[in-house]
Amino acid sequence: MSLDELDMKIINTLQKDASLSYSDLARQLGQNESTIRKRVLTLRERGVIKKFTIIVDNLKIGYNTIAVVGFDVDPGMLLITAQKLAELEEVRYVATSTGDHMIMAEIWGRDGRELAQTLSKIGSIQGIKRICPSILLEKVKE
DSSP states (O other): OOOOHHHHHHHHHHHHOTTOOHHHHHHHHTOOHHHHHHHHHHHHHTTSSOOOOOOOOGGGGTOOEEEEEEEEEOGGGHHHHHHHHHTSTTEEEEEEOSSSOSEEEEEEESSHHHHHHHHHHHHTSTTEEEEEEEEOSOOOOO
């Protein structure tokens, strides 16, 4: 699977603003709208573009406390534990990883108390051995 320069321009532009219409995207890239429409469709069919989504300002919707949390788990429970974490509404992303922790997650809370309650609930998930939260002060880049 190879991507050409136009594919990469489409991807980079949509990463900055996925709400662009095909005509706006075509205008920005100096291309025909039908060309852009076909390219985006092909990128989606090939799984390069998985989905279109939004980035929300957590503060404006009432989530004032965000933590990136590392989890140490029983190795045999890694994928099951990651899936259980992913099912929780407060957990915004989950990834298995190498390094200091086997699982990394971003968890949102309305305040410190709500975050502590969520972490307590997570602590009861079978397979979790250790929870290492780091509170985010400010996101510099998303």
